[in-house]
Amino acid sequence: MMVLVPERARTPLILSAIAALVAVLGAVGGPTVQRVAVLALVSIVFVAGLSTFSANSGIMSFGHVAFMALGAYTAAFLTIPAPLKATLFTQLPEPLAFLRDVQSSFVVAVVVGGLVAAVLGLATAPAIARLTGLQSGIATLAILMVVYNVLSSWTSVTRGSSSMIGIPQATTLWAALGFAVAAIAVAWAYHSSRSGLQLRASREDYWSSVASGVAVGRHRATAWVLSAFLCGAAGALYACFVTSFNVSAFFLSATFGFIVMVVLGGYLSLSGAVLGAAVVSVLQEVLRRFQDGQFTGGSALPAGVADLLLAGVLLFVLIKFPLGLMGARELGLRRRRASVKQKEPVEA
Amino acid sequence: MATLSESPSVLSMRDAGVHFDGVKAVDGVSLTVSRGEVLGLIGPNGSGKTTTLNLLSGMLRPTSGAVLLDDRDLSRLSMRRRVREGVVRTYQSGRVFGRLTVFENVEVAGLGVGLRRGAARDMARTTLAQLGLEDVAHLTADSLTAGRIRTTAIARALAAQPRFLLLDEPAAGQNESEAVQLIESIRGFAREHSIGVLLVEHDMSVVMGTCDRLHVLDSGRTVIEGEPQRVRKDPQVIEIYFGKRE
Incomplete structure (x- = not known):
């Protein structure tokens, strides 16, 4: 059947099918399985965003959870019922007082959540465009630190370490699937675009890309802003699923979880990121149950065992497959290598 | 569109030099490449050939003197901007985009100089055909032989539609007859498209029959410039160049 599909469309189709499989498993399973499935689909939206930047630029980001946080808080403000907001946010600063009355539909909240994150992306893009390697990784981490500190200290707006509550649950299983498919399509469209191709060239060899006229900084910034948008949307979906959250949901623990997903799957590949999100979501749930004693006759194991085991899996993959399970390959796209090293044509 | 008379006809370096921590890697070198000609830049290892190419391409900025396109000073222009002005370089050993296909490698160069997608692809197809790489166009570049990787790098440089092409030992590692070919x-x-070529090469025998003129460097300074036959007979060249090789 795949033969009938043009090669360019195969990867997003296969990845969408994986997302659909996750949704179907969620639909036929019990409430717990459904919860895992929705969170897995939200994770797919997030890693599609992260990989829009990381896979094409070859630069790992440790800060994308900050975009997710912005999306989540934005969606919370847009969807918590106005009367509740009036009691929750009594000390909103004057310029933000309008937030008490705004109200939007779920889909608008997700899109605006993405847009607000994209604004932070735009503000930080000039720095990201100039940095590579370790410096870039540290800069992305710094963005996370700044956002986290602002969110946890700006109590009149974010309620600090208290929870945002009363968000109507709107992220259904099928809504999550829809957004996951859309995120995959957007990420793939960027990957295949002229900007995406040039950015991938810079990933392979920075100086050669410059010598080919590629404006590396510009393409990095483009991918960065687009990825911020998708991660912000993921945050909004998350908020509209869990209905209450606080700032601690968007810090190192979440960052680590997402990094395990993309590194395990292959951080240079969209397919790797999506596969990683699906597999690690299941793994996390299994490990959580293991920690709670479901497989050890009811005796719970010390807290943190699940994370420890996850870290162990990450370490194993890093050693055995440094570029993850997919490397830089994409599902459905045959990156043909010369089977045997190409023979030079023999002179007649 | 610029007509031929408007488009630049000479790339030159005037009395240019660069020093690293007080060591003069290139010291007061002047040279000129005209469109359509092949200038060979030769000299023993460490004589400043690649540094000269880095100065012309914009990878390095001269600490003295200037790089000119006709009368325009390019010295402060970044490498990417010089590519847009038609000054395109290659690197030693190719440095292709390994995990992209050969076709994509060449397509990127077309996009890099601002072609639309379709035009960049047409350009890639034409260039690959001219260099005999059509049959490997769909393969990832890192799976090719060293020789074909270098040819891919040249195809990539040509797809950027250069007026001046700066080649850093394009034939390194190949035997003499392959290199000459x-x-x-x-x-x-270069003749067909009126491209000025600067060819860095350390093997004198390779450049002897293929270059219009030779420019010989030693310890960052110009030894002699002229037609191959004249350069070959120059006693200073024989001493420093052939003398050191053995």
């Missing part, structure tokens, strides 16, 4: 095909290209 490759450079002959570059020379044909």
